[in-house]
Structures are given as C-alpha cells and as structure tokens.
Amino acid sequence: MLDSYSLLEFLEDYVFYYPLAMSIIWMIGASYFYMRREQGRKKLPELEAYPLVSVLVPARNEEKAIASTLKAILASSYPQLEVIAIDDASTDSTAMILQQIESEEANVRVLLLDKNMGKPYALRCGALASKGDILLCIDADAYLDPYALHWIVAHFINGPRVGAVTGNPRVRNRTSLLAKIQVGEYSSIIGMIKRTQRILGKVLTVSGVIAAFRKQAVFDVGLWDTDMITDDINITWKLEKRFWDIRYEPNALCWILVPESFRGLWKQRVRWAQGGVEVIRRHRDIWKSWKQRRLWPVYLEYVLSVIWSYTYVIFGCIWLINLVYPTGWPEVHILPEWKGSLLALVCLVQFLVGLSLDKKYERHIPGYLFWVIWYPFAYWLLMALATVYATPRALFRKMGKPAVWTSPDRGLFTKL
Template sequence: MELLARFIDLTEEFVFYYPLAMSIVWIVGALFFFYRRERRLGTKAPKLTRYPMVSVIVPAHNEQEAIASTIESIMQSDYPNFEVLVVDDGSKDDTPRILRELAVKYDKLRVFILEKNRGKPSALHYGTLASIGEIVMTIDADAYVDVDAMTWLVSHFVTGPRVGAVTGNPRVRNRTSLLAKIQVGEYSSIIGMIKRTQRLLGKVLTVSGVIVAFSKPALYDVGLWDFDMITDDINITWKLEKKFWDIRYEPKALCWILVPESLKGIWNQRVRWAQGGGEVIRRHVGIWTDWRQRRLWPVYMEYVFSVVWAYAYIGLFVLWLVGLVFPIPDSHFRFLPDWKGSLLVFICLLQFGVSLFIDSYYEKGLFRCIFWVIWYPVAYWLITALCTVWATPKALTRKMGGHATWVSPDRGMQQHL
C-alpha cells in the first residue's frame, strides 16, 4: 500500500505541475513571438512583389446554412489573383443547388459535385488536382474570411522558398452561450499561444484546417492528403515537416468560425481531434529512427505527455470518488488541492490575460471574455481529458485504409448567421 500511495502522490504532482510548466512556456513563447515577429509589422496588409495565383478550395458536406456566406466572404477578398473551387462531398441537403446558383453568379467559382461522401481529405485531394493556382488555400465551409487574410498568407510564400504551409488565425464569432464564450479564450490562450511558441521552436504540431495555405509543389512532394486519416490538418502538417518544408503561423490572417454550443457537439469535436492526433502519432512513430527528424521529437513527446496527463487526470478523479468512500492509506492525495491549485489558477489567469492582451491587437473588447474563460480549467480540462481517454485506444487500434468520412458538427448556425 505504501508503494501505491507513493505512485498516487507522484501522479498528482505530474497532473498539477505539467500544465503549470507548459503554461509558462506558452506565455514566454507567445510574448516573444508577439514583440519580435508580430507587433512590429503592424496590421495593414503588406504590398507584395508579385501576386501568384491562389486556388481557394472549400470542401463542403451538408452546409446549406453557411456555404453561401462563406463563398461571399472569399469573393470580397482584396487579393487580386485567385479562383474558388468548392467540392461538395456527397451532401444530402440543398448544398449542391446553392452551389450551382453561386457558380452562375461568380465567374471565379468552380463547383464539383461528388455523389458519394468520401471524407474531407478526399475532397481536398480532388480539389487540388483540379486547381490551377501556384498556392492552394483551404477554408472550411462555415468560415468568414477577412479581406486581407489571403494577402497575409501569400506573403510568406513570396519571401520564403521553402515554405510549405502557412496557417491562419481562427476567431470565434458565436458568443451567446457559455460554451462558446469559453472557446473564445481557448482559441486565444491555448491554440494561438501554442502555435506562436511552436513556430519559435521551428516545428508546429498542426495547421488549423479551417484556414491554411499550401505550396502546391510541397503538397505534391508529400503525396497530398491521406484518405484514411480522420483529421486531415494534423497529418498533412507532419508529412510536410518530415520532408523539411517550413510550416508558419500568421496571426493576421483572420478567419471567423462557428464553434459547437452543446456538450454533445463539443464531445464529438474533441473526440475527433483526439483520435486524429493519436492516429498521426501512430503513423509517424518512425521519426524516432531517423536522426534528421530530431526537431520533431519534442513536438511528438509533448503530445504523448498530454495523453498521459489525460489518463492520469481521469485516474485521479476516479480515485478521488472512490476515496470518498474508501480512503487510501498512507496517501496525501487531494483532488481538490490547496496551494498548488491556487498557483495553477493564478498561472491560468495570467495565461488568459496575456493571450487576450495579444489578440486585442486584432479584436477590441476581448477582455470582456475574461469572466467566462476562467471556467476553462473546470469545464474543459475534464471534457478534453475524457475525450482523449475515450478516443486514444480507437486511434491506436483502428484498421487504417479506405476513406475517413465526416459529418457536419453542431456549430449553432441557426442562431448566428
């Protein structure tokens, strides 16, 4: 029992100190990125020496509520040289009809209707083969693109010959529910800060599939998207980085998105993310036998540690519930901690404050969300950990091959268009 108690105590230390350490790394990295690479360039779109052709690919599946507004937002872009390709992936609603009407309205729009749902990677694959642009930009079918986003993304390819992909900055636009308001802080304090820090370290875990631009030669170099991966964005990132293409983050390339507003929607989204991450880690485990891939090792290990943390967190939660009835001898374990919990809450608030300060550079009034984002550790740590525990075994054991199909998640569209 003494060894068990010691193991539980060490697990408790890991559960509380791991997010503490990572928060400090993200805070320092994000601030350094902001002051050295971000703030000094201003927010006005740059003038480019050339404007290469951009093919904007929009994969769509049952997106009748949002697809028209998404296409219209792309057409309003200030970038002078682009085309739009929408690949309808076996939609059962009115999406194909709406797309045909839009194709008559816009000369720059081409529409491809697939009879069978084969998944987002397939839609992106076929759209790329049909595109004529030097750069391929992919956007989700429910997103609003800022007028300067395309210019900011392309600016990296014009100045960097080894740039394989540039990911943009998704912003939450539906903010009426508690879950949506919490995600405003998540996209700033977690996703945005992590990408800034990873960019400094030279390797990014994943581009944001909702808005990202690719070099077409880079895509062909890695064989385009794999059809059987449930998350196309993570896998294509790793394929590019393994071939030593540079992955960049451009926070000024803004894209407004709808996020899930129900617990079921959050659960389905996070399970898919967790399963996709696990599948990528499984597929690319071979990097450990190649010294040339050593810069990917820390990114790989950080993800593995996050999975271990999720299992440890849920394990301690279960032990705490059991301990309420059957106390564990010789253990000092407390799921509701004292000073360590206070320190973790302080660092979380500091992280939220820093992230909202950085993102207020692009979006005023973000500090009004501080009251809501403080609930992130309470609500989202448990949800994210449960999703990871649920999805990881499936990711590690699922038979690969075929096509990973998709369904449109809950994003509260009816209330926020």
C-alpha cells in the first residue's frame, strides 16, 4: 500500500504529466487531421444541390448585437436559407428590432416567447417552426462567414449519417490581454482538441456559437433538453449515443465576441464546467453498453480533467498555507522545476503548432504567440477554480427546471 508521501509524489506527477500527455496527443491528432482533411482545401466545395437551411438565432436582451448578426447571416452566399429569430422574453428592445427586420426581409421570421425559458427551449421552438432539412444554430452576437454554409452543407450531402457539423469560431474583439489570450486559446486549445477528437471518432461537444444539425437527427434524439445549462454539449452526446456522426469543419468560420473582464470570463467558464459535469452525470449510462465504447475515452478524459483541477487547487492551497504559516504538512511543488520547465516547453510548442495550423484562416494569427504564452499562468488556475466551484453545483443541482440565461459579457471596447 502506498504511504502518504509516495501518494503525494504520484499526485504531483499527475498534476504535471496529465497536461503534458494531453498536449502531445492534441498536437499529434490535430496535425494528422490537418494533413489528411485540411491541407490544400481552398476551393469552395461544389454542391450537387442546395437544401434549405433554417438558421436559428435564439436571443435574449441582445438589442446591441442582433441586427448586425442577422445582417451577416443574410449576406451569406448560400442561396437557400431562412432565418428564424427566437426572442426569449427580452426586457429590452430586442423584440422590436426583430419585428422591424422581419417586416423588411422576406426570409426572416420571428418567434416571440412570453416567458424566459432558456436557450434550449428557444432552439426547440425554432426547430419546430423550421422548414429546412438542415438547422444552423448561431449565437445572437456572432458574425457568420459568407461561405460557411457551403462548407457545412457539403458534409450533410456527402454523409447520410452526419448528424451535426460544428464550425470554427474566431475571436473578433482583440483589444485586451484577456481577449488576445483567448484568440490563441481558440486555435491552440479548442481547435486542436476538436481536430483530435474528430480523428478519434467522437467529440466532446459541438461549438454552441456555430453548429449545424440534420433536422432528422435532432428529432431522432428528442430535440434539446431544456434543463441542461450547456445545450451544445448535451445535444452532442445525445446524437453520438444514437450513432449520428459529428464532424468538425474548420473552414466554416464564425466571428464571435469573448469576455474581456475577469467576472465575465469567470461566469462563462463556470457555466462551461457545470454544463460538462451535468452531461457526464446524465450520460453515465454509456458504461452499461458495449455499443457506446467509443464514447468511453471522451467520458474518461473529462473525468480525469476534473480530478486534475481538484488536485491542482488542493496542492496550490497547501503550498500557500505552508508558505505563509508552516504547518508541518508535506511539502508540495507547484512552481516550475525541471518538470514544470518541460511542461512549459511542450505548451509553447503546442501553441505554436495550433497557431500555425490556423494561419490558413488568419494569416497574421501566429503573432498572437506572445499573448497566448500567458495561458498556463492565469487560465489554468482560473479554469481549475471554475471546475472545483462548478462540479458540486452540477452534481447536486435538481434537474427538470428550464435552464434560463442572461446575456454574457460582450467585451469592453467592441462596437457590435
């Protein structure tokens, strides 16, 4: 049996080697995906047909952003689309703005909900009202690239078992350090993870800001669950449990706003962490079925990341207490030694690889390497604390009530 000190050493190694191993896996998987499925793809795909796409835009209190979002959607080069904007009982002038746009644009329809029921409920209403066989869900503050739908629709035409296609969010507000770090995060962390998970066959989640679904698949799994705080993660798992294929299309660009205040970033990361644990809680039945075995690694990796967060935070607290008031507790090491230096080097290489892969979509994005190197120092601690805080909320939250929402942090200096 391991004594306390050998167990302590094991946990110290886990804190360092877990992110090291995942960084290496992400670099290998993302590079392989790029060479096999991205490299050389510059020409817009030629489509045999143009099925009608219903663009669903749920909104609550988005008076500053909603008009420009719909304008970007209507500027799409895709010839067959309808826009369904769902106002979730906004208390500002969002509904009035939507109705004005509806009166001017023939392919825009507006649904007005008289009670705040949350984004999943709004998406359900939009899906039920839609005419298209493909549903594109986009956030109310996002700008859709004019050619994104061509890249997305090609997957549905060529793959009859494709249930969803997630796009490539790009940060458009880049005025603060927090925003610039997130530019690198979306390339070097989120984009690389999606590429790798796609190679392995199952993804943790589509990007809620831009994700397209085959309507048949969404109805096959019973639409979005209204009591889940992260609709995107949950619908992904529901689809994959029914063996619908989930794909990642990096050419389907969508320009988004990210939080630029610590409070806004904290609220976002707590919601992400809570939503992830809620999904793990709801879909734990995958371990009962051998048919769901391809989801096991995704599930296990998420659980390991939660364990890592708790270990990281606990070690940090012990280190801080010993630093301020010696207690005689075992000494722990959280400041970089040789293992920390190795981890920092691997992270730097990962950031460089991720930014280089996305150079195809933004020529000058490698220049953000200087900003993203601060990611491990601030973001690891922030995300670990958010996970520790959110996990009990997710495990003990009473499910069944609608997951309502508030408008998130839209950045400090960006004109919407």
